Amino acid sequence: MERGIGWYVCSNGSLIIDDLGINQGMIIENMVAQMFRANGHELYFHEFEYCPEGNSVSKTYEIDFLTVRGKRLAPIEVKSSGYKSHKSFDYFKDKYQVKMNDRYIIYTKDLAFDDGVLYIPIYMAMFL
DSSP states (O other), X not given: OOOTTOEEEOTTSOEEEOOOSSOHHHHHHHHHHHHHHHTTOOOOOXXXXXXXXXXXXXXXXXXXXXXXXXXEEXXXXXXXXXXXXXXXXXXXXXXXXXXXXXXXXXXXXXXXXXXXXEEXXXXXXXXX
C-alpha cells in the first residue's frame, strides 16, 4: 500500500514522521519555508565563521532561517531528528548574543521551552 510521505498525528497530539527513506531534513525545511512565505515572511539564511573556545581553527556554520523581532535577530533552526544537538545554533548565540532576541527550534516533538529556546512542533511553524 502506498503511504506517500507518511505524516501521522497520535491521539496525544504528538507528531510522528514515518520513515521517508530520503533526506527528512530537506523536506521539513522546505515545508517550513513554505509556511513562512505563505505568511508573508522574507526568507533569510545565514552562514558564518566561528572558532569555538579552545579550538585554533574556525569553521563555517549555518542557521536555517533568520527573522527580525523588535530590531533584534531571531534565529530559527529546523530539526528532523537529533534536536538536542545544535552546534551552529549555540555558536550563533555566542557570536551574536547582543543582537539576539528570541530563539526557535522547529522540530518533530511537542511544544517546549528550555534554556532560552522555544521548541516548536512543525505544525505550529505557521504561527511564528
